[in-house]
Amino acid sequence: MARILVVDDEVGIRELLFEILYDEGHTVELAENAAQARAARQRIRPDLVLLDIWMPDTDGVTLLREWGSQGLLDMPVIMMSGHATVDTAVEATRIGAVDFLEKPITLQRLLKTIHNGLNRDKPVSVPSAPGKPTTAITADAQNPMATSADEKEPEPVDSVPEQKPGLSGNISLDQPLREARDEFERVYFEYHLARENNSMTRVSERTGLERTHLYRKLKQLGIEARKRSS
Structure with a gap:
C-alpha cells in the first residue's frame, strides 16, 4: 500500500x-x-x-x-x-x-x-555525486536487503505454532476481505486501548491516526472507549 x-x-x-x-x-x-x-x-x-x-x-x-x-x-x-x-x-x-x-x-x-x-x-531520478552516473529507481526495484529462501536459516519445527487451515490467529481467512479486515482492526485497536489504559492521546500516537479519525474508526468498529481508571 x-x-x-x-x-x-x-x-x-x-x-x-x-x-x-x-x-x-x-x-x-x-x-x-x-x-x-x-x-x-x-x-x-x-x-x-x-x-x-x-x-x-x-x-x-x-x-x-x-x-x-x-x-x-x-x-x-x-x-x-x-x-x-x-x-x-x-x-x-x-x-x-x-x-x-x-x-x-x-x-x-x-x-x-x-x-x-x-x-x-x-x-524517478536520484541525485548522484558529480562524475557518477544517476541511478533510476522504478516500481520493480528489489529490496537490496532481501535474501533468498536458501539463505535463510531454517526455523525450528517446535517454534512454529500449529495453524488450522483457513485461520490466521483467531481470524477466519475464509470470509470476505472487508469483514476480515474489520475483524483484524477490531483486535488491533482493542489491544492498543488496553495497552495504553484507554488513553486516546497515546493510542493516537501509537496507531498514527489523528484523534478525530481514531474516534470515527472506533465507532465504525463498534468499540466503546472506556474512561481511564485512576
Whole structure:
C-alpha cells in the first residue's frame, strides 16, 4: 500500500478521501492548504499526491510549479477541481501532473486513477555525486536487503505454532476481505486501548491516526472507549 497526501481546503472532501483511501489500506496524510502540503511533502515523502487546484493561499497549479522548479516532483501528482478549465488541466499536465480528477469524483474513477498513478513506469531520478552516473529507481526495484529462501536459516519445527487451515490467529481467512479486515482492526485497536489504559492521546500516537479519525474508526468498529481508571 502507499503513502498518499491529500491537499484540499474543503474539510468534507478531505475526510471523505481519507475514509476511502484508508479503507483501501493506504496511509493518508491530510493538508488543507499549500503551507501544510509543503511541510507534509518534506515529512512523509508521499508516494502520490491528490492536489486541489483552487485553494485560498496558494493554488494547486502554483504549488505544482513550485515543486517542479525545486526538483520535488519525484512522486505522481493528481490534480482535482470542480470548476477548472481545460486550459488549466492542460497546464497542470504540462508542468508535471499525471492526471486530473473532476469533482464530484466517483469512487471507481478515483481508485482507478490512483492505481494508474502508483503503477506508472516512469523512473524517478536520484541525485548522484558529480562524475557518477544517476541511478533510476522504478516500481520493480528489489529490496537490496532481501535474501533468498536458501539463505535463510531454517526455523525450528517446535517454534512454529500449529495453524488450522483457513485461520490466521483467531481470524477466519475464509470470509470476505472487508469483514476480515474489520475483524483484524477490531483486535488491533482493542489491544492498543488496553495497552495504553484507554488513553486516546497515546493510542493516537501509537496507531498514527489523528484523534478525530481514531474516534470515527472506533465507532465504525463498534468499540466503546472506556474512561481511564485512576
